[in-house]
Amino acid sequence: xxxxVTKVHDESRQGEAFAPEATENQSYSKKFYIESYGCAMxxxxxxxVASILNQEGFGATRDIEEANLILVNTCSxxxxxxxxxxxxxxxxxxxxxxxxxxLIGILGCMAERLKSKLLEEEKLVDMVVGPDAYRxxxxxxxEAGTGQKSVNVLLSREETYGxxxxxxxxxNGVTSFVSIMRGxxxxxxxxxxxxxRGRERSRDAHSIVREATELFDNGYxxxxxxxxxxxxxxxxxxxxxxxxxxxxxxxxxxxxNPLLRVRFSTSHPKDITDEVLFVIAKYENICNYIHLPVxxxxxxxxxxxxxxxxxxxxxxxxxxxxxxxxDCGLSTDIITGFCTETEEDHQQTLDIMRFAFYDLAYMYFxxxxxGTLAARRYQDDIPEDVKKRRLAEVVELHRQQSxxxxxxxxxxxxxxxxxxxxxxxxxxxxxxxxxxxxVVFPRENFKKGEYVxxxxxxxxxxxxxxxxxx
Ligand code: SAH
Ligand code: SF4
Ligand code: F3S
Numbered sequence: 001x002x003x004x005v006t007k008v009h010d011e012s013r014q015g016e017a018f019a020p021e022a023t024e025n026q027s028y029s030k031k032f033y034i035e036s037y038g039c040a041m042x043x044x045x046x047x048x049v050a051s052i053l054n055q056e057g058f059g060a061t062r063d064i065e066e067a068n069l070i071l072v073n074t075c076s077x078x079x080x081x082x083x084x085x086x087x088x089x090x091x092x093x094x095x096x097x098x099x100x101x102x103l104i105g106i107l108g109c110m111a112e113r114l115k116s117k118l119l120e121e122e123k124l125v126d127m128v129v130g131p132d133a134y135r136x137x138x139x140x141x142x143e144a145g146t147g148q149k150s151v152n153v154l155l156s157r158e159e160t161y162g163x164x165x166x167x168x169x170x171x172n173g174v175t176s177f178v179s180i181m182r183g184x185x186x187x188x189x190x191x192x193x194x195x196x197r198g199r200e201r202s203r204d205a206h207s208i209v210r211e212a213t214e215l216f217d218n219g220y221x222x223x224x225x226x227x228x229x230x231x232x233x234x235x236x237x238x239x240x241x242x243x244x245x246x247x248x249x250x251x252x253x254x255x256x257n258p259l260l261r262v263r264f265s266t267s268h269p270k271d272i273t274d275e276v277l278f279v280i281a282k283y284e285n286i287c288n289y290i291h292l293p294v295x296x297x298x299x300x301x302x303x304x305x306x307x308x309x310x311x312x313x314x315x316x317x318x319x320x321x322x323x324x325x326x327d328c329g330l331s332t333d334i335i336t337g338f339c340t341e342t343e344e345d346h347q348q349t350l351d352i353m354r355f356a357f358y359d360l361a362y363m364y365f366x367x368x369x370x371g372t373l374a375a376r377r378y379q380d381d382i383p384e385d386v387k388k389r390r391l392a393e394v395v396e397l398h399r400q401q402s403x404x405x406x407x408x409x410x411x412x413x414x415x416x417x418x419x420x421x422x423x424x425x426x427x428x429x430x431x432x433x434x435x436x437x438x439v440v441f442p443r444e445n446f447k448k449g450e451y452v453x454x455x456x457x458x459x460x461x462x463x464x465x466x467x468x469x470x
Pocket of ligand 2: 184228229
């Protein structure tokens with residue numbers, strides 16, 4: 001079904017089970033199995049959960065059969081994301097029948113949205129834990145173990161888990177996420193996130209720099225700073241003596257070591273400033289890549305979405321990025337068939353795509369989410385077949401553009417950070433260039449975590465292929 005089209009996309013990363021080698025090797029008396037859905041922030045939250053559970057004597061396992069505790073960290077962004085989780089929960093419940101004492105917990109955005117409904121009405125889980133309540137997991141597990149209802153979905157204005165060192169799950173030892181803020185204060189009318197994640201709050205800048213430094217010391221060579229709206233990061237120390245903005249934070253992380261690459265996601269077009277662009281330009285290790293979700297190319301629709309920028313304003317922002325960062329990779333998110341979208345609005349979306357010429361786009365048709373401003377204010381009036389046809393047109397244009405963008409890079413030489421062995425061949429390594437494009441090349445004697453200059457001689461729709469050069 002054409003619900004979304006992605007390559008490797010945050011929101012499409014579904015159902016990956018995690019268990020880090022390190023914790024698997026240690027002897028824990030109890031085991032937990034965790035599956036994560038949704039955005040990178042949710043995946044990073046699972047690493048915080050793993051850390052909290054390790055302290056409680058629970059080790060991670062990839063083998064669901066040996067788990068005493070199954071956790072599903074969920075996403076509510078579109079209806080399909082929730083349906084996938086419900087299916088999984090039903091499967092886990094079957095397992096529960098044959099495994100005495102097995103507990104099932106739901107974490108994340110769906111837990112927050114549905115609260116105790118999954119526990120009381122549908123009896124699908126033993127525990128419901130919202131995104132700001134992970135510190136209470138040990139108590140909730142004990143409670144659920146005695147057969148009581150175990151729920152904590154309180155949202156917090158302060159919680160950032162800043163002091164908890166995430167246990168890296170499913171890691172390649174080279175690239176890692178670092179959450180810098182939580183929640184979102186924007187009220188895009190289509191979006192459930194402000195309701196499931198609560199108010200925006202920024203994490204202590206020192207704890208962010210400390211975490212990134214530790215990662216570097218442990219051999220990691222790339223960090224991606226995460227937030228729903230990173231450009232509005234603003235941290236004030238408890239005694240008000242120190243404030244840190246996003247460009248300042250970016251600079252502090254870049255200064256840890258020139259060999260540590262820095263990425264960030266997501267930028268709201270209204271908040272990314274020239275100052276951020278100049279910091280990116282100043283430091284070679286801050287990647288030339290910006291994810292700048294446009295959502296729609298029509299000013300009228302953008303207003304209904306409460307995105308607070310116009311088509312022209314967005315286009316100027318793109319021009320400014322190209323001016324200050326001529327080699328910058330650009331990606332976006334697009335929603336087709338939002339309430340009242342006309343054929344003309346849709347044409348304007350295609351048109352803004354022609355203008356921005358995105359390297360990567362995450363494309364969806366509109367999925368009404370209960371409780372959002374759009375659900376309350378507007379009618380979801382575009383028929384599903386029209387939404388999907390428009391999505392197909394957006395996807396096709398993107399395919400053509402991305403192909404052209406890949407071909408443009410043939411003949412060029414890029415600095416590639418090696419992430420591991422290519423999926424297709426043991427003889428090849430893969431990594432990414434500055435602009436976030438995947439590059440594959442013969443292994444020779446290169447290793448994971450090294451930077452290699454690669455000259456590109458061909459490409460597929462998603463990969464640049466080349467050979468190392470001196
Ligand atoms: N904070 C990010 C986006 C987070 S959600 C930002 O502001 O850009 C990721 C993407 O999911 C959004 O950019 C949007 O394109 C899509 N999305 C969010 N709600 C949706 C909905 N109700 N239906 C379809 N797509 C949606
Ligand atoms: Fe949702 Fe808008 Fe916040 Fe992004 S900025 S998380 S789309 S409300
Ligand atoms: Fe999904 Fe929640 Fe992230 S709704 S996209 S997991 S913030």
